[in-house]
Amino acid sequence: EAGVVQSPRYKIIEKKQPVAFWCNPISGHNTLYWYLQNLGQGPELLIRYENEEAVDDSQLPKDRFSAERLKGVDSTLKIQPAELGDSAVYLCASSLGHSGNTIYFGEGSWLTVV
Amino acid sequence: DQQVKQNSPSLSVQEGRISILNCDYTNSMFDYFLWYKKYPAEGPTFLISISSIKDKNEDGRFTVFLNKSAKHLSLHIVPSQPGDSAVYFCAASGGGGADGLTFGKGTHLIIQP
Numbered sequence: 001e002a003g004v005v006q007s008p009r010y011k012i013i014e015k016k017q018p019v020a021f022w023c024n025p026i027s028g029h030n031t032l033y034w035y036l037q038n039l040g041q042g043p044e045l046l047i048r049y050e051n052e053e054a055v056d057d058s059q060l061p062k063d064r065f066s067a068e069r070l071k072g073v074d075s076t077l078k079i080q081p082a083e084l085g086d087s088a089v090y091l092c093a094s095s096l097g098h099s100g101n102t103i104y105f106g107e108g109s110w111l112t113v114v
Numbered sequence: 115d116q117q118v119k120q121n122s123p124s125l126s127v128q129e130g131r132i133s134i135l136n137c138d139y140t141n142s143m144f145d146y147f148l149w150y151k152k153y154p155a156e157g158p159t160f161l162i163s164i165s166s167i168k169d170k171n172e173d174g175r176f177t178v179f180l181n182k183s184a185k186h187l188s189l190h191i192v193p194s195q196p197g198d199s200a201v202y203f204c205a206a207s208g209g210g211g212a213d214g215l216t217f218g219k220g221t222h223l224i225i226q227p
Contacts (some may be wrong), residue, residue, distance in 0.1 A: 004157075006157075033214055040219065040220075041219055041220075042118075042203050042205075042217030042218050042219050042220055043158065043203075043215075043217050044217070045214040045215070045216075048214050056214065091157055091158070102148065102160050102163060103148075103160070103214075103215055104160060105150075105157035105158045105159070106157050107155075107156050107157045108156075108157045110155075
């Protein structure tokens with residue numbers, strides 16, 4: 001069974017440019033998460049989807065970040081415009097249901113803003 | 115305000131010995147706890163979990179202990195092997211209706227030959 005698939009794995013962009021990350025969750029997983037991980041820190045939740053509905057986006061910086069999961073399967077996270085401080089790893093994860101169910105992570109998209 | 119704390123940034127253990135990684139939490143609403151292992155340039159991989167109704171869960175060389183009164187959990191790895199060298203994250207869920215996971219900052223475990 002395929003795990004959580006993310007692309008691109010690595011991205012280097014100049015500040016003020018846009019960037020987008022794509023995620024395909026494990027088949028059948030209705031809950032999808034985007035996490036941000038800074039160096040030396042644990043992952044922090046940006047947004048959680050139940051099917052196509054964003055049920056928790058309280059930590060998503062909405063002035064420059066946006067996300068969508070139109071058909072309740074794969075998802076895209078966008079940053080526009082990117083800032084130097086956005087350099088981090090963007091992790092996508094999925095689970096069956098939510099609280100109390102194991103969350104499985106993708107390998108992450110590593111963003112460097114120069 | 116960190117709700118999940120891993121106070122040891124790193125831990126060095128000799129191969130074959132027991133590794134004990136500790137984690138403290140402050141939110142009494144957490145009801146499910148997990149440990150993830152992370153190698154460089156990879157995403158976190160699930161290792162073991164425990165529900166708040168239990169105080170111990172064992173899976174092969176890995177055992178997680180939960181002390182609810184102390185709001186403390188620990189991961190025991192015995193015997194430790196070189197492949198166990200990685201960053202270990204403690205995570206918790208169920209905090210008053212907030213789903214998803216709250217992570218600690220991680221502990222870098224180094225297994226010395």
